[in-house]
Amino acid sequence: MRILIVEDDGETAELIASGLAEEGHEIELAGDGLDGLARARRKTADLLIIDRMLPNLDGLSLVAKLRADRDETPVLFLTAMSRLHDRVTGLEAGGDDYLVKPFEFAELVARVAALGRRPRRMLVETTLKAADLELDLLTRRVRRAGREILLQPREFRILEYLVRNQNNTVTRTMLLENVWEYHFDPRTNIVESHLSRLRTKVDKGFTPELIHTIRGTGYCLRVHN
Amino acid sequence: MLFAAFFCAAVLLLFGITYIYATKYATQGEIAEIEVEFARMIEEARISQYAALPDMIAKRLRERGSEHSFYLLQDRFGHKLAGNMAAMPPIEGGVRLNRPDKDKKPYVVASGHTLENGDFLLIGEDLVLLEEMDAVLIRSFGVSIAATVLIALVCGLLISRNVLRRVASVSATSRSIIAGDMSTRIPLRGVDDEFDHLAKSVNDMLERIEDLMQHTQQVANDIAHDLRTPLTRLRQRLDRARRRDPADGAHHEVLDRSIEEVDAILNTFTALLRIAQIQAGGTVSSTNPVDLSQLLESISEDFVPAARDGGRSMHARIAPHLTVNGDRELLTQMVVNLLDNAILHSTPGAQITVTAQQIAGAPQIVIADTGQGIPREERAKVFRPFYRIEPSRQAEGSGLGLSLVAAIVNQHRASIRLEDNLPGLRVVVAFPS
Numbered sequence: 001m002r003i004l005i006v007e008d009d010g011e012t013a014e015l016i017a018s019g020l021a022e023e024g025h026e027i028e029l030a031g032d033g034l035d036g037l038a039r040a041r042r043k044t045a046d047l048l049i050i051d052r053m054l055p056n057l058d059g060l061s062l063v064a065k066l067r068a069d070r071d072e073t074p075v076l077f078l079t080a081m082s083r084l085h086d087r088v089t090g091l092e093a094g095g096d097d098y099l100v101k102p103f104e105f106a107e108l109v110a111r112v113a114a115l116g117r118r119p120r121r122m123l124v125e126t127t128l129k130a131a132d133l134e135l136d137l138l139t140r141r142v143r144r145a146g147r148e149i150l151l152q153p154r155e156f157r158i159l160e161y162l163v164r165n166q167n168n169t170v171t172r173t174m175l176l177e178n179v180w181e182y183h184f185d186p187r188t189n190i191v192e193s194h195l196s197r198l199r200t201k202v203d204k205g206f207t208p209e210l211i212h213t214i215r216g217t218g219y220c221l222r223v224h225n
Numbered sequence: 226m227l228f229a230a231f232f233c234a235a236v237l238l239l240f241g242i243t244y245i246y247a248t249k250y251a252t253q254g255e256i257a258e259i260e261v262e263f264a265r266m267i268e269e270a271r272i273s274q275y276a277a278l279p280d281m282i283a284k285r286l287r288e289r290g291s292e293h294s295f296y297l298l299q300d301r302f303g304h305k306l307a308g309n310m311a312a313m314p315p316i317e318g319g320v321r322l323n324r325p326d327k328d329k330k331p332y333v334v335a336s337g338h339t340l341e342n343g344d345f346l347l348i349g350e351d352l353v354l355l356e357e358m359d360a361v362l363i364r365s366f367g368v369s370i371a372a373t374v375l376i377a378l379v380c381g382l383l384i385s386r387n388v389l390r391r392v393a394s395v396s397a398t399s400r401s402i403i404a405g406d407m408s409t410r411i412p413l414r415g416v417d418d419e420f421d422h423l424a425k426s427v428n429d430m431l432e433r434i435e436d437l438m439q440h441t442q443q444v445a446n447d448i449a450h451d452l453r454t455p456l457t458r459l460r461q462r463l464d465r466a467r468r469r470d471p472a473d474g475a476h477h478e479v480l481d482r483s484i485e486e487v488d489a490i491l492n493t494f495t496a497l498l499r500i501a502q503i504q505a506g507g508t509v510s511s512t513n514p515v516d517l518s519q520l521l522e523s524i525s526e527d528f529v530p531a532a533r534d535g536g537r538s539m540h541a542r543i544a545p546h547l548t549v550n551g552d553r554e555l556l557t558q559m560v561v562n563l564l565d566n567a568i569l570h571s572t573p574g575a576q577i578t579v580t581a582q583q584i585a586g587a588p589q590i591v592i593a594d595t596g597q598g599i600p601r602e603e604r605a606k607v608f609r610p611f612y613r614i615e616p617s618r619q620a621e622g623s624g625l626g627l628s629l630v631a632a633i634v635n636q637h638r639a640s641i642r643l644e645d646n647l648p649g650l651r652v653v654v655a656f657p658s
Contacts, residue, residue, distance in 0.1 A: 015461050019468070080457060081450065082495070083502060102460040102491065105468060154527065180527065184558050185492075187565040187626075193530035 001116045002026040004045035006036030006062070007078065008054050012101070016049065019105050020112065033057025040066055045073060047115055052079040052090065060093045067094035074115040076108075087183060106171065106217040113168040128163045131210060131223045133202070135160060144206055154179065155198045162211065162221035171218035195219055232377040233370070240366045247362060252334055252352075256319035259336040259348050266348070267340070275342050279307035293351045295325070295333055301343035308347075315345040322349060391420045395427070408435070445501060449494045456494075460487045496625040497610070503555065503632040515556055517547040517581065517588055517656075524560050525579045528568070536573025537594075542580045547588040549656045551637045559633040562626045563592045563652055571596025571649065587658035595649040604643040 003025050007013040010031075017027045028045065030036035033054035040048055040062070048066075052059035063075050074096045079086060082100045090098050097111050128135040132145045140156055142149045151159065157179045162170060172191050176182045180190070199211045212220045270278045282296040286309060296308035305312040310325050315337065322333045335349030391414075398411045410431060411424040467480040525541035532539040549556070567577045571594045580591045599607060606612050608631040611624040634641045634654060644651040 011458060012461065015465055019465070080454065081498075102457040102464070105464050152526075182557065182561065183554060184561070186561045188528060188531045188561075188568050190527050190531045193534045194527075196534075197530055 001046040001112070002028070002044060003047045003049060003112070004028045004030065004036070004039055005049045006030045006033070006040075006054060006059070007049070007051045008032055009051070012051075012078075015105075016108065020109070023109055023112075025112070033059065033062050037062050037065060040071070040073070041069070043071070043073070047112060048073055048075045049112070050075055050077055050095075052077055052086075060090065063094045076111060076115055104171075104217075106169070107173060110169045110171045110174060110218060114165050114170070114174065117165065117168065128160065130163045130166050130221060131208070132206075133159075133163065133210060135163060142202075144202065149201050151198070151201060154194060155201070158194060158198055159202065159221075162219065166221045166223050169214050169218050169220045174218065232381075233374050236370060236373050240370065244362060244366065248359065251358065252321070253319075255334045255350060255352060256336055259319075259334065259350060263336055263338065263346070263348050266346070275340060275344060278344070278346065282307040293353055295335065295347075295349035295351070297337075297345075297347040297349075299345050301345075306344065310347065310349070313347070315339055316347075324351065395424070445497070449498050449501075453491065453494050456487055456491055460484060460491065463487065493625065496629060500610070500625065500629055500632045503629075503636050512550045513553075514548045515551055515553045517549050517556070517590075518543050518545050520553065520556060521547075521560065521579060521581050521590065524557065524564065528564050532568055532577060535568060537568060537571055537575045537577055539577045539579070541578070544582040547581055547583060549588055549637065549639075555633045555636065559630050559654075560590070560592075562630050563654075566626060567592055567594035567596065567650070570594070570598075575649070584655070585658065588656045590654045591651060592654075593646045593649065593651040595646060598645060598648055598650045599643055601645070607643070608641075 003020055005013055005016055005020075005027060007016065007029070008031055013029055013031070017029055021027050028039060030039050034056045036050065036054065037057060039045075048063075050059045050062060054062070059077060059079075063077075066073070066075075075094065076097045076099060077090045077095045078099050078101060079090075080101045087098045096115055099108060099111065126136070126138050128137065134143045135156070136142075137160070140153070142151055142156065142159065158175065161175065161178055173185070175191050176185070195211070195213075203209045203211055208224070210221050210223065212222055214220050266278070266281060270276075270281060278298055282298060285294065286296060291309045295310050297305070297310040297313070298307040299305050299312050299315075303312050303314075317338060319334070319336050322335050324333055333349040333351045335347050337345060337347035339345050395411055398409050401409045410428045413421045413424050413428075415421070463480055463484050467477065467484065470476055470480065521543045522541065525539065525543070529539050564577070564579070571577065575595045577592070577594045580593075582589060608627050610628040612627075613624055631641065637656060639654055639656040641652065641654050644653060
C-alpha cells in the first residue's frame with residue numbers, strides 16, 4: 001500500500017515510517033497540516049495516517065477538508081492524549097480509525113491492514129464467506145460445509161469481524177473496540193474466553209483450522225487459497 | 226422565642242425596681258408628713274404639759290374621722306390613754322402597721338415617739354392614696370407588660386423568621402456545594418446588612434476554593450501530560466528494539482519486562498487523567514437516557530465465559546426497562562470495573578451475581594461476590610486513588626479502578642456503598658430517582 005503519514009514529531013514519524021516500510025508499504029511523509037493536505041490532495045495514497053495535533057492545520061480540520069472534497073481515502077488518526085470523547089469527534093470528522101499513543105507497533109500494522117482492505121465503495125453485503133464458512137448477515141446464521149453452527153450473538157459478531165478481516169491479524173484492542181465497543185481494557189480477559197469458545201464451535205470437527213492465535217498480537221482467520 | 230422571654234424578664238425587672246422605689250419613696254414621704262404633724266401636736270400640747278393631748282386626739286379624730294387617721298397615746302406603763310388604736314409596745318420612728326380593723330385595707334404608716342413625760346404617742350395614716358397609686362401603678366404595669374410581651378413575641382417571630390430564612394438559604398447553598406456543584410453562590414439581598422456581609426465573605430471563599438481546585442486539577446493534568454510524552458517515546462523505542470531483536474535474543478526478556486513496566490505507568494496516568502476529566506464534568510454531551518437493563522444484561526453475558534473459565538459462576542437478574550440519564554461509555558466502564566474486581570478478588574468456586582431493580586422509583590444495581598470481601602474498616606478508604614488493602618501485594622492494575630468507579634458514580638449523582646455479602650463483598654450502586 002502507499003501510505004501518507006502526516007506527523008510533526010520526527011521520532012514518531014521515523015518509527016512508523018521505517019516500521020511500515022519493513023512491512024512492504026510505500027511511505028510518504030509530511031511534517032505539518034498544510035503540507036499534509038497538499039500531498040493528500042494529490043490522491044496518490046491508499047491510506048492516510050494523521051496525527052491530530054499538527055502545526056498550521058490540525059488533523060481534524062485536515063480530514064474535514066478532505067471529506068468536504070469528497071475524498072474517501074481511509075484515515076487513521078493518531079493522538080497523544082485521549083480525552084473522553086476525542087474518539088467520537090475524530091470519527092465524526094471523517095476518520096475511520098483511532099489510535100492512542102503509545103501503541104504497539106503490531107497494533108498499527110493490524111489496523112493499517114484492516115483499513116487497507118476497505119473497498120472504495122461500501123457494498124451492501126448480505127453474506128460473508130471464508131473458505132467453507134458462510135455467514136448470513138440477515139438471518140445471523142452460520143454454516144460450515146453445509147452444517148449449521150449455533151452461535152451466541154456476540155460470537156457471531158466476533159466471527160463477522162474476523163471474516164471481514166480475513167488473513168489479517170486482528171488485535172485484542174480492535175476486537176474490544178469493534179465487537180464490544182469497550183474503549184478501555186478490562187482486566188478480565190473476555191476476548192480470550194469468547195475466542196476459545198468460538199474456535200471450538202467453528203473449527204472443531206472441521207478442516208482446515210480457520211481461527212488462529214497470533215501470540216503477542218491477536219487473532220487471525222486465515223484462509224489459504 | 227428565647228429573645229422574647231429574655232426581653233420580658235428585663236422589662237419585668239425594670240418595672241419591679243421602679244415599683245419598689247416608688248412605694249418606698251411614697252412611704253417615706255408619708256412618714257415625713259406624719260412627723261411634721263407630730264411635731265405640731267407636741268408644740269401645741271407642751272403648754273399644758275401634755276395634759277391636753279387626749280382632747281387634741283379626740284378632736285382630730287372627730288374632725289378627720291377614724292377611717293384614715295390613727296392615734297395612740299399610752300402611759301409609760303403601757304395603758305392606753307387616748308386614740309383609736311390598741312396599746313402596743315413603744316417604738317421610735319417610722320413604721321408600717323396593720324390596721325386595727327384588720328378586715329379592711331390598706332395598712333397604716335405611722336410614726337411614734339416617747340415623750341418627755343414618759344408617755345408614748347403614735348400618729349398614723351392609712352395609705353389610701355398610696356394604695357390607689359399602687360393599684361394604678363400595678364394596673365398600668367400589668368397592661369404595659371402584656372403589651373410588651375405581645376410586641377416582643379411578634380417582633381421576635383418576625384425577626385427569627387427572617388433570620389431563619391437567611392440561614393436556610395445559606396444551608397441550602399452549602400448542601401449543593403457539598404454535593405459537588407462548586408458554582409453555586411449564596412444569594413445576596415442587597416440590603417447591605419450583616420447577613421449580606423456574611424454571604425459575601427462565604428461567596429468569596431467559595432470562589433477561592435473553586436479557583437484552587439481548578440488550579441490543582443490543571444497542575445495534575447499538566448504533570449500527567451508532561452510525563453506521558455517522554456514515557457511514550459520510551460515505549461516506542463523499546464517496542465522498536467524488541468521488534469528488531471530476534472525472539473531468542475538475550476535482550477528480549479529485558480525488553481518485554483521494561484515495556485510492561487512502562488505500560489503500567491502509562492495506564493496509571495491514563496486512569497488518573499480520565500478520573501480528572503470525569504470529575505471536571507467532561508461528560509458534556511451525555512445526559513442521554515441509557516437503557517440500563519440492556520447494558521447490564523449485555524455486560525453480564527460478556528463476562529459469563531471468562532468467569533466460568535476461571536471457575537467462578539455468574540448469574541444475573543436484571544429487571545427490564547430500567548433507565549438512567551448519563552453516559553453510556555462511562556456506565557459501561559463502571560460496571561466492567563466492578564465485575565473485574567469481583568472476579569479478581571475471588572477464588573475458583575466463587576459465585577458472582579448481578580442484580581438490578583427499581584427501588585423507591587430509582588434504579589439500583591447490586592454486584593455481589595463470595596470472594597475475600599473488604600474488611601469493614603477499609604471500606605471507606607478503598608475509593609481513594611492508589612489505595613491498596615494489602616500494600617505488600619503485587620499490584621495488579623493501577624490501584625485506580627475504584628477511584629474511577631467513584632468518579633463515575635459521582636458524575637451520575639448516584640451513590641455507592643460496600644456491604645458484607647457474608648461472605649464476600651456486596652456493591653450497591655443507587656441512582657437518583
